[in-house]
Amino acid sequence: MGRVMIAVVDNKGSPRQDAPMDELLDPRLLRTFRTVARTLSFTRAAEELGYAQSSVTMQIQALEKATGVQLFDRLGRRIALTQSGRQLLSYADRIVQLAEEAFVAVANAVEPSGRLTISTPQTVATYRLPPVFRHYRRLYPNVQFIIHTIPDDRLVEKLGNGSIDVAVTLSEPQTTSHELVTENLIPExxxxxxxxxxxxxxxxxxxxxxxxxxxxxxxxxxxxxxxxxxxxxxxxxxxxxxxxxxxxxxxxxxxxxxxxxxxxxxxxxxxxxxxxxxxxxxxxxxxxxISTQLVYHRDKWIFPALEKFLELCRQMIPQSENGNGHLDHMRLPATDQFY
Missing domain, CATH: 3.40.190.10 (Periplasmic binding protein-like II)
Structure with missing residues (x-):
């Protein structure tokens, strides 16, 4: 059987024809696909990625040709993911996440750095996490915090696709499931x-x-x-x-x-x-x-920045009985979930 051929992007973001199937794993091509899938706009995706719109369009067309399926429905000026597109997106999320984790592991093997994405409700962010944030930033100033609030019923999805690295939640005491690891830190x-x-x-x-x-x-x-x-x-x-x-x-x-x-x-x-x-x-x-809990995906790679955050939460939150912390210098995004 002959090899299946596929398009892969070059350094300028344009697709290179007749590349072997294993180069489908090129994170740049998949990152473009993920960006279009998120924005549902070739124009906005091109702006975010710094490509010409024609390059983004060519990359998506090349990916569709390589997979043999249509990834987006073109509905006039609007686009929408097809069922095949949604299936590919879940794999693309994981492949890009693994590529980013590999880069962090190699480039920052000694000192934690990079980005740490956390989901936490207002109560925990205001009264439990400030001492952790303050101590963490003092120890590891090269790590950027991104803080969201994800509803509990979407944690499996968001932790699974890498949208967030870890959740510090407030919920009824839980046990570890087949997908999520849950650590009860302190009863509330x-x-x-x-x-x-x-x-x-x-x-x-x-x-x-x-x-x-x-x-x-x-x-x-x-x-x-x-x-x-x-x-x-x-x-x-x-x-x-x-x-x-x-x-x-x-x-x-x-x-x-x-x-x-x-x-x-x-x-x-x-x-x-x-x-x-x-x-x-x-x-x-x-x-x-109820209790304050750490939650992360069972298959999540515990990269250095995340490992140190987990360690500090385990050490500090069970001792924070009075909950006297305040988010003096941390800006939380607007959200509809404030519990």
Missing amino acids: ELLLLASPDHPLTSQRVVRLAHLEPETFLLTESGCPYRNCLERLLAENGLRLRLPMEFSSIEAIKQCVIAGMGITLLPRVAVQRELQEGQLVPLNWEHTIQ
């Missing part, structure tokens, strides 16, 4: 909170029935501890009465202090308000267990 106590003059503060024990008529001020749908509360109520035949949703924990705290309702938040997020008497924990009859 959840408190039912009200203003000092709220009627429920006079109750010796707050029972679930007491909560049904109350107005709850809660984080957005999908928040792990909100999910726990709603499940607990549902199991007892109860439901929240028109809860108020907030995208900011600070806003929730201020509105509860103002007497607008009650809330459920981790103790680590309300230390100052408890010490100053602005919020009062209610003595309710239930306990909800």
Whole structure:
């Protein structure tokens, strides 16, 4: 059987014809494909990559010719991935990620450097991670942090395709699965909170029935501890009465202090308000267990920058009982997930 021939890009980003099949693994060609798949625009992809638009178009056409399938549907001025394109994308993600990991491993074998992409919710980023970030930056100043918030139901996908390197999550205690490694770092106590003059503060024990008529001020749908509360109520035949949703924990705290309702938040997020008497924990009859966790993909290569971050999290977060950290110099991106 003769060899299958394929196009590969040259140093200027233009495809070189009649290259052997094994050169399909050229990360430059696959990186172009990934960029077009992400932007769904040949023009924007060319701008990002610094190529002429014609070079990007030729690379995609060459890749389609080599694979024998159409990777994009051309819908007038719009494009969309075909089923074959989506299949190739998952492989392209892994190939490019491995190539980048190999480069980092060879080029930075001694001193951690490069980019570290982390997913973490607002509570953890504000009250658990600042001491870790501060100490890490002092030790390894050549590592760039990129911080996102990925919903829990997308972690498998994002960790699997390399979009994020590690997640520091806030969730119910988990065990390691066949895809993800989960390390429970520290239990997080959840408190039912009200203003000092709220009627429920006079109750010796707050029972679930007491909560049904109350107005709850809660984080957005999908928040792990909100999910726990709603499940607990549902199991007892109860439901929240028109809860108020907030995208900011600070806003929730201020509105509860103002007497607008009650809330459920981790103790680590309300230390100052408890010490100053602005919020009062209610003595309710239930306990909800959640924890701060490290999560990464089982097949993830633990490159030096990631290895040092994992080590610091394991060392420092279990000791950060008071949660006194603040993100003074770290800018977090806007997100719809703030729990």
